[in-house]
Amino acid sequence: MIRRLLPAAAALALLAGCSDSPDPARPVGDPTPGTLRVLAGSELADLQPILDEAANATGVSVKFDFTGTIEGAEKVASGEAEQGFDAVWFSSNRYLELVPDAQKRLGTPTKVMSSPVVLGLPAAKVTELGWDSKRVGWAEIAEAAGAQKFTYGMTDPSASNSGFSALVGVAAALSGSGSALDAAKVNAVAPQLKQFFSAQKLSAGSSGWLTEAFQRRARGEDPGARVDGLINYESVLLSSPEPLTLVYPSDGVVTADYPLTLLTSASGEAREAHQKLSEHLKSPDVQRKIMETTHRRPVVPQVQLDGKFAAKDLVELPFPGSQSAVDGLITTYFDQLRRPSRTLYVLDTSGSMQGDRIDGLRQAVTGLTGADQSLAGRFSRFHGREQVTLLPFSSSARPALKYEVPQDDPQPVLDQIRTTATNLDASGGTAIYSSLRGGYDVLRQQIDADPDRFTSIVLMTDGENTGSEDVTDFQLFHQGLPQDLKGIPIFPVLFGESATAEMEQVAKMSGGKVFDARSRSLSAAFKEIRGYQ
Amino acid sequence: MKRTLGIGLAVVLLVGVVTAIVLGQGGEPARLQTVRGVIGSEKLAFFADQRVKDVFAKHGLVVETDPAGSRQIATATDLDSYDFAFPSSAPAAEKIQRDRKAARTYAPFSSPMVVATFDPIADLLTKAGVVKPGPGYQTFDVQAYLELAAKGTRWDQLPGNTSYPARKNLLVTTTDPRDSNSAAMYLAITSFVANGGVVSSADAEARVLPAVSKLFLDQGYTQSSTEGPFEDYLSAGMGKTPLVLAYEAQFVDRVVRGDSSIRPDMKLLYPAPTVLSKHTLVPLRPNGDRVGELLQGDAELGKLAATFGFRTSDPQHFATVVKEKNLTVPQTIVDVVEPPAHETLERMLEAIAKQY
Numbered sequence: 001m002i003r004r005l006l007p008a009a010a011a012l013a014l015l016a017g018c019s020d021s022p023d024p025a026r027p028v029g030d031p032t033p034g035t036l037r038v039l040a041g042s043e044l045a046d047l048q049p050i051l052d053e054a055a056n057a058t059g060v061s062v063k064f065d066f067t068g069t070i071e072g073a074e075k076v077a078s079g080e081a082e083q084g085f086d087a088v089w090f091s092s093n094r095y096l097e098l099v100p101d102a103q104k105r106l107g108t109p110t111k112v113m114s115s116p117v118v119l120g121l122p123a124a125k126v127t128e129l130g131w132d133s134k135r136v137g138w139a140e141i142a143e144a145a146g147a148q149k150f151t152y153g154m155t156d157p158s159a160s161n162s163g164f165s166a167l168v169g170v171a172a173a174l175s176g177s178g179s180a181l182d183a184a185k186v187n188a189v190a191p192q193l194k195q196f197f198s199a200q201k202l203s204a205g206s207s208g209w210l211t212e213a214f215q216r217r218a219r220g221e222d223p224g225a226r227v228d229g230l231i232n233y234e235s236v237l238l239s240s241p242e243p244l245t246l247v248y249p250s251d252g253v254v255t256a257d258y259p260l261t262l263l264t265s266a267s268g269e270a271r272e273a274h275q276k277l278s279e280h281l282k283s284p285d286v287q288r289k290i291m292e293t294t295h296r297r298p299v300v301p302q303v304q305l306d307g308k309f310a311a312k313d314l315v316e317l318p319f320p321g322s323q324s325a326v327d328g329l330i331t332t333y334f335d336q337l338r339r340p341s342r343t344l345y346v347l348d349t350s351g352s353m354q355g356d357r358i359d360g361l362r363q364a365v366t367g368l369t370g371a372d373q374s375l376a377g378r379f380s381r382f383h384g385r386e387q388v389t390l391l392p393f394s395s396s397a398r399p400a401l402k403y404e405v406p407q408d409d410p411q412p413v414l415d416q417i418r419t420t421a422t423n424l425d426a427s428g429g430t431a432i433y434s435s436l437r438g439g440y441d442v443l444r445q446q447i448d449a450d451p452d453r454f455t456s457i458v459l460m461t462d463g464e465n466t467g468s469e470d471v472t473d474f475q476l477f478h479q480g481l482p483q484d485l486k487g488i489p490i491f492p493v494l495f496g497e498s499a500t501a502e503m504e505q506v507a508k509m510s511g512g513k514v515f516d517a518r519s520r521s522l523s524a525a526f527k528e529i530r531g532y533q
Numbered sequence: 534m535k536r537t538l539g540i541g542l543a544v545v546l547l548v549g550v551v552t553a554i555v556l557g558q559g560g561e562p563a564r565l566q567t568v569r570g571v572i573g574s575e576k577l578a579f580f581a582d583q584r585v586k587d588v589f590a591k592h593g594l595v596v597e598t599d600p601a602g603s604r605q606i607a608t609a610t611d612l613d614s615y616d617f618a619f620p621s622s623a624p625a626a627e628k629i630q631r632d633r634k635a636a637r638t639y640a641p642f643s644s645p646m647v648v649a650t651f652d653p654i655a656d657l658l659t660k661a662g663v664v665k666p667g668p669g670y671q672t673f674d675v676q677a678y679l680e681l682a683a684k685g686t687r688w689d690q691l692p693g694n695t696s697y698p699a700r701k702n703l704l705v706t707t708t709d710p711r712d713s714n715s716a717a718m719y720l721a722i723t724s725f726v727a728n729g730g731v732v733s734s735a736d737a738e739a740r741v742l743p744a745v746s747k748l749f750l751d752q753g754y755t756q757s758s759t760e761g762p763f764e765d766y767l768s769a770g771m772g773k774t775p776l777v778l779a780y781e782a783q784f785v786d787r788v789v790r791g792d793s794s795i796r797p798d799m800k801l802l803y804p805a806p807t808v809l810s811k812h813t814l815v816p817l818r819p820n821g822d823r824v825g826e827l828l829q830g831d832a833e834l835g836k837l838a839a840t841f842g843f844r845t846s847d848p849q850h851f852a853t854v855v856k857e858k859n860l861t862v863p864q865t866i867v868d869v870v871e872p873p874a875h876e877t878l879e880r881m882l883e884a885i886a887k888q889y
Contacts, residue, residue: 094754097709103757104609108574108600111764137700172753179685179702180753251700255773257765271599299768301794315699316773319754322889 026084028063035061036273039081040089041161042066043207043233044258046294050286058280060273068159068205068531069095074375077101082263086270091115091161091233091256098323099375107266109259110278113287113296116253116314117165120237120244121229125150135250138173139192146195153202153214154231157330158379159531162207165254166231167333168326170196172317173251180318183328190336197338202227203454205531207236209513218242222511224487238295238308252315257299327378335384335407341533342387342446342453344439348461348495350394353426357462357496364522365390365421368530369414372523380530382417384410387453389442390420393435394428395467400442431467432459433474436506440485447484455488456533459506460522462496471502478509486510491529493517565595568820571610573621573714574600574758575780576812579841588833589824596824602757603714604882607632617821619814621714621759621780624875626813639814639825641835642843644782645866646718646810648673648705648802649766653696654775655800661691664802670863673802675726678705682748688775697775702751705776706766710749711886712757714810719778720881721808721872723748732873738881746885759783767794780810781862785842789858801861806868812843 028037044064055061065085067075073096075081076088082105088096093109096102119141126132129144144150155163168181174192175185186193202217202224204210214230216222229244230237233256237244260281262274280286287298297305305312320326347361370381382388384407392398401420405413436459443455465471478486489512492503496518507514513532517525572580579585580598589596601610603620607628612618618629626638650658655671658664663677681703689698710716724732727741749755756762763783766774787795816822828834829846839850855862872878 097757098754109758109761111761114769173700176700179704179751252772255769268597299764301767301796302792313770313772315701316769318701318752321750321753321755 023084025080027065028084031086031267031270033269034059034273035063036087036270036277037063037085038065038087038089038260039072039075039085040064040066041069041072041091043091043161043236044089045208047290049293050281050290053289054277054280054286058276060277060280062277064089068376069161069164070158070379071376072096073099073102076105076263077375079105081105082265085263086266087260087262087274089258089260091258092165093259093261094319095164095323095326098321098326105264107262107264107271108274109261110274110282111257111259111299112278112281113290113294113299114255114257115233115235115296116248116255117162117169117231118234118237118249118253119152119229119231119247120240121150121152121247123243123245125228126245126247131247132245136247137251138170138196138249139176139251141247141249142170142174142192142196145197145199146192148199150228151199151201151225152229152231153204153210153227154200155204155207155210156531157333158376159205159528160207160210161256162210162232162236163203164330165256167329168319169249169252169254169317171329172254172319173249180325181320181329182325183332186329186332190332193333193337197333198452200338201225203338203532205528207232209532211236211240213511215240215242216511222487223483223509224489224511225483234297234309235295246310248311248314250315252317254317254319255314258296330379334379335410338454340385340387340453341383342389342443342450342455343382343533344389344391344443344455344457346436346439346457346459347390347392347424348394348430348432348463349392349398349424349426349428350430350461350463350466351427352430352463352496355426358424358426360522361460362421362424364526365424366418367523368526369418369421370411371418372527376527380527382410382414384408387446388417389439389446390417391435391439391442392424393431393438394426396431397435397438400439402442429466430461430463431469432461432465433469433471434467436474436490437469437477440481443488444485451484454533456512457488457490457510458493458526458529458533459490459503460493460495460517461498464497464499465502471505474506475509489513489532491515491532493522493525493529495522495525565590565593566820567595567597568616568824569597569599569614570617570619570814570821570824571601571606571612571615572598572619573603573606573812574760575621575783576600576619576841577760578786579838579843582837582841585834585837588831588837589827592823592827594820594823594827600758600760602708602712602759604717605712605757609712612817615821616818617814617816617824619812621810621812622718622872623811623813624717624872624878625714626811626815627875628879629815633815633817635815635817637816637822639816639829640811640846641814641825641828642782642838642845643809643811644780644843645807645869646715646722646804647779647781647784647807648804649763649777649779649784650775650800650802651771652798652800654771655802657688657691657694657697660693665805667803667805668863668867670861670866671800671802672805672868675722675804675806679723679726679744679748682751683744685751697771699772699775704748704752705778706752706762706774707749707755707778708759708762709755709757710882711889713759715759715778715780716749716755717878717882718808718810718872719748720745720885721878722804722806722870724873724881725806725808725870731871732877732881738877738884742881742884745881746888749885750888780842782842782844785854785860785862786840788860789840789842789854803863803866803868806870807866808870808872
């Protein structure tokens, strides 16, 4: 009998040990009375003070774990979300509801606030365009964009809801039919859409980073070219430290309505918590506070819009009614409509990468060639018209391997990239900075031949630099670069024993961003970076 | 030794549980029984009301409800954990009753389908011949509307329209025909008009489908529960939702609440013809029957239901509310038609769903 108890005791001890590092399926812990575990879009983070007060008032506290719209939809559809969460809270349920496996898992939604996606430009630019005295529609906006009369930044529609809403909005408005989009309607207005997106000079995987990069560029802190305006939530634009004038297209907008949505799997306690919190958040006082502090519109008619919301009755554009229509629109955006990308991957294949690490790298690159069949994976593959260069290095840079993915039949080229990735081998030293410097020679040639592209560098290394050039040498080199090369953002990936401080420095000097792959797969990091390329 | 102790402990625990169950069912009057139901979302406020809870408590019941689209209740929801289902229409209830082999159903209240709108839109549509004066209330001429919709008319194409020149199709906002009862009721109305009578043959189905499908598909994304678009109507206003299909009860409920959510420029139109949504409770377990009986027979619950805007089986309750609150809703609606048979309605909804 005693012996039979032993394994149980051992299992208990093991469980106790595990509780220090959270179960990946339950990033915000086990169900706890009085706690609502919420899988959410990152833009909800600014609601924290309101939620802190709500916790005091109702005894219900919210624990957030943030994810992108499409990734979130995938987690709900696969049932993964049910394992660790009671509710989801994104800027909209529209995409979720179009995925049948996700839709059936959604319970009661409470729309908490709303914010339309609109264009923000400096007042002087609005006057210059003549838009201060009249309201303009998307067609006029697209025309001015096509003539390069203004430039803007927008998030990646597959990673973030604001970009997604803007894409749907402009496509719906330009199609002019007034009814919901389908592939034929999108194709019919492809030329105008291309014009519109030709002025998009900045992309990002999240609304927050987009706004920060925009501001850093405006203040000259980032070497990247300044961008006139942003397409983002009204709430984000209203809180921008660089004052922006909001352009509300007369033919309509797509609005985020932030439904706090219980999952059908939620326990009775979570259900009650959801109801209590919903009632609190929809009470007039809290609604007023949300409006005042987060610049989002209230959803209860008892609270009047205050003066900062220049346009009151906004026409809402129709949203596609099927997942295939939406997915088709996003694919068309990447493969045909937006300015094509030029991406350089500077990849560490030194001896320390042997084993699992080089395997992880092979998988990460292969995943971008169409091998990743997940929803988010499909959108993050190398896109039609994209120039992809792989620059493996060890003690020195190896020859650059250049590819251009055709718009119409991408698979043969994607297969070539996959073969190259599969054959990457690890040996030798880690000459990070001379190799990175070499990458600029490749980019210089490509930019001279074809300047109008989103250009960026991914730098993946798993350890300390062993080459003769160090980060200071690179900084000097970088400072001497001409503007078009200096403004190329570098996205370093932290992996293995990466020198974190140096990687931060490289990201900062180039206006890039560091991605961490130490606690997750390289594939996940590479996928996330796609939103910024 | 240890094993014996373990079993002994389990027996003690079991006795405790059994005792608790016996006591719970027995004479202790303070002990309330929890009854769980899945309901069309438009009845959520009724069940959440303290006065309603008090009446149920008097009869020893605590009613817990989960809202869901009525067709979702009939097709997608796992009903095993519920004591009753309370969709908002007879056809949905019919299906549940058949699937779950329920002995009977209760239809304690009903509400006609209406189109809620705003004064400027009503004026525009009066000029366009869609809104007409009726017997004491304004009607929404479905035939005239179908003609405009068939042509894909946009708001900005209406002659002389300066009040709402939106570049989108002139369409009534509905819920998703794949999930929700109100969309099915809308299909009942529009298919009746397109066919010139209740659709009752395969030929007629095929004939009306193109026209009625368009009314849904051209909207694109639609929400799955009727509260969604009606709340948009109240809060986001004319820009988002110029015309919304609703239950009369949703509108009346808001007026009775007096929470200033109904502004003076908000108007109700009665489709001509319209259909009645018969809220029908299907008991799944004996406790569900008790809820059904109380809703049908208890005068207090009947009065309360009327304050939530429902037309009750005893018409006096609703008439009293109309009089007290000085509501501008008709006592009787003349142009009411029956929905098609359940199978016909389902087949048409499926056919529309396939086109998404």
